[in-house]
Amino acid sequence: MQELSVRHLLGIKDITPQDIQLIFETADNFKDVLNRPIKKVPSLRDITIANVFFENSTRTRLSFELAEKRLSADVINFSSSSSSVKKGETLLDTVNNILAMKVDMIVMRHSSPGAPHFLSKHIPANIVNAGDGTHEHPTQALLDSFSIRERLGEVAGKKVVIIGDILHSRVALSNIFALQKQGAEVMVCGPITLLPKYIKELGVKVETDVRKALAWCDVANVLRIQLERQQMKYFPSLREYTLYYGIDKKMLDSLNKEIVLMHPGPINRGVELSSDAADSHHSIILNQVENGVAVRMAVLYLLAQKG
Amino acid sequence: MQKRLIVNQQLLEIMVMRLCHQLIENHGDFSDSVILGLQPRGKYVAQRIQSTLSSILGKQVPTGLLDTTFYRDDFRRRDTPLAANATKIDFLVEGKKVILVDDVLYTGRSVRAALDAMIAFGRPANVELLVLVDRLYTRHLPIQPTYVGHQVNSLQSQRVLVEWKEQQANEDAIWLVTKSDE
Numbered sequence: 001m002q003e004l005s006v007r008h009l010l011g012i013k014d015i016t017p018q019d020i021q022l023i024f025e026t027a028d029n030f031k032d033v034l035n036r037p038i039k040k041v042p043s044l045r046d047i048t049i050a051n052v053f054f055e056n057s058t059r060t061r062l063s064f065e066l067a068e069k070r071l072s073a074d075v076i077n078f079s080s081s082s083s084s085v086k087k088g089e090t091l092l093d094t095v096n097n098i099l100a101m102k103v104d105m106i107v108m109r110h111s112s113p114g115a116p117h118f119l120s121k122h123i124p125a126n127i128v129n130a131g132d133g134t135h136e137h138p139t140q141a142l143l144d145s146f147s148i149r150e151r152l153g154e155v156a157g158k159k160v161v162i163i164g165d166i167l168h169s170r171v172a173l174s175n176i177f178a179l180q181k182q183g184a185e186v187m188v189c190g191p192i193t194l195l196p197k198y199i200k201e202l203g204v205k206v207e208t209d210v211r212k213a214l215a216w217c218d219v220a221n222v223l224r225i226q227l228e229r230q231q232m233k234y235f236p237s238l239r240e241y242t243l244y245y246g247i248d249k250k251m252l253d254s255l256n257k258e259i260v261l262m263h264p265g266p267i268n269r270g271v272e273l274s275s276d277a278a279d280s281h282h283s284i285i286l287n288q289v290e291n292g293v294a295v296r297m298a299v300l301y302l303l304a305q306k307g
Numbered sequence: 308m309q310k311r312l313i314v315n316q317q318l319l320e321i322m323v324m325r326l327c328h329q330l331i332e333n334h335g336d337f338s339d340s341v342i343l344g345l346q347p348r349g350k351y352v353a354q355r356i357q358s359t360l361s362s363i364l365g366k367q368v369p370t371g372l373l374d375t376t377f378y379r380d381d382f383r384r385r386d387t388p389l390a391a392n393a394t395k396i397d398f399l400v401e402g403k404k405v406i407l408v409d410d411v412l413y414t415g416r417s418v419r420a421a422l423d424a425m426i427a428f429g430r431p432a433n434v435e436l437l438v439l440v441d442r443l444y445t446r447h448l449p450i451q452p453t454y455v456g457h458q459v460n461s462l463q464s465q466r467v468l469v470e471w472k473e474q475q476a477n478e479d480a481i482w483l484v485t486k487s488d489e
Contacts, residue, residue, distance in 0.1 A: 002390060025390075025391075026390075026391060029374070029376075029377075029391040029392075029393070029394070032393070032394055033377065033427075036427045036428060037427065037428065037429060038426070038427040038428075040427075041377035041378060041427075042377070042378055042423065043377045043378075043382055044382075046383070301377075304382075304383060305382070305383060305389070
């Protein structure tokens with residue numbers, strides 16, 4: 001019987017293609033559960049999960065919380081803005097205090113890259129990384145690939161371009177690892193100032209012309225411009241960014257081929273995507289959100305078996 | 308090696324035919340009844356029952372597959388991880404007479420999980436259990452079958468193996484296997 005090769009989901013870099021396949025097969029079953037009249041199973045009824053979010057999040061936290069509740073786990077939520085972190089408590093002390101309340105799993109978001117890796121060396125609970133700084137966001141990458149697989153049948157051999165703020169994105173890095181592990185070709189596209197210097201070393205194509213990138217790809221995964229993470233001006237204005245990198249329906253229709261349009265959300269409507277593109281038949285953005293719950297259920301279920 | 312044949316192909320065919328006639332006695336033309344095969348191994352029994360019933364009745368009896376993995380009570384207590392199978396139920400269970408079908412009834416825990424899993428698809432009018440083999444005196448829960456193909460007395464060190472041609476076996480057969488010999 002197959003099982004995950006890891007005890008924690010810290011990043012896509014650490015897991016194998018077989019792990020990804022197992023997560024997808026399990027998520028298929030949970031997606032089936034989510035379409036039933038009763039959308040809940042008792043699998044994790046003896047497990048307590050703490051959602052520890054040191055950084056703001058709406059959809060990821062809601063998606064995890066729903067996944068946990070659909071699996072019948074007990075759930076506690078922790079937000080740093082109203083916690084003792086403000087009083088100077090260390091990360092390890094905060095988490096150890098939570099674990100002292102007999103918590104079995106930690107879903108953690110932190111602004112510092114590597115924070116969940118650090119914790120995994122010091123605590124006995126299973127850890128799921130829900131985003132660590134600009135490093136990785138593994139469950140987002142898994143649900144993105146799962147959504148591509150659902151729309152196109154398979155990920156292997158597909159051409160996927162990730163467009164936008166690659167430099168500040170944890171979604172981009174996790175997606176690159178996930179897509180490559182499944183045999184897809186990956187391109188990144190954005191203003192040269194928002195492309196990390198090392199990016200070619202990851203074996204991805206690099207493009208700065210969004211029209212050429214769209215002409216090449218089967219799937220366009222458009223990222224949000226993360227103004228909150230930018231310490232300086234990387235492009236002259238949002239208006240100029242939209243002019244050069246914004247995607248609208250007219251541009252998609254001019255391609256004379258079907259492409260799949262994705263976005264991890266939240267969308268800056270009218271900036272990276274126009275409303276008519278975001279709501280077009282190309283878009284699988286809401287499927288991504290729906291699949292997020294099933295994929296996170298699969299990750300939690302499989303990790304819980306690792307004890 | 309101890310692998311003892313307890314039911315051969317001919318006897319198995321007679322058993323399935325007898326079970327189908329017992330079902331017809333209680334369910335008539337199956338207009339209010341459905342069959343749910345428990346994954347993974349009850350699937351083959353359910354398919355065999357369905358094809359035999361359809362040749363007797365001249366109509367297809369609604370038959371689905373129910374996976375109980377997420378409803379089991381031994382999650383995290385097993386040596387090997389539990390992998391889920393597909394659930395495929397294309398009809399409403401609400402108000403129907405449901406016949407749960409499995410190959411072997413042992414502790415009863417799978418059937419308990421199946422009752423939980425089935426409720427997620429609606430509230431049935433009543434539920435019956437059909438098994439090919441009932442391992443006597445091994446129950447952990449107060450669950451008994453309504454229809455039984457064959458009863459066996461067995462030790463904990465033994466297991467009942469049902470082989471089907473659909474699973475690339477030479478012929479349909481039921482064996483009693485001593486675990487240490489596997």
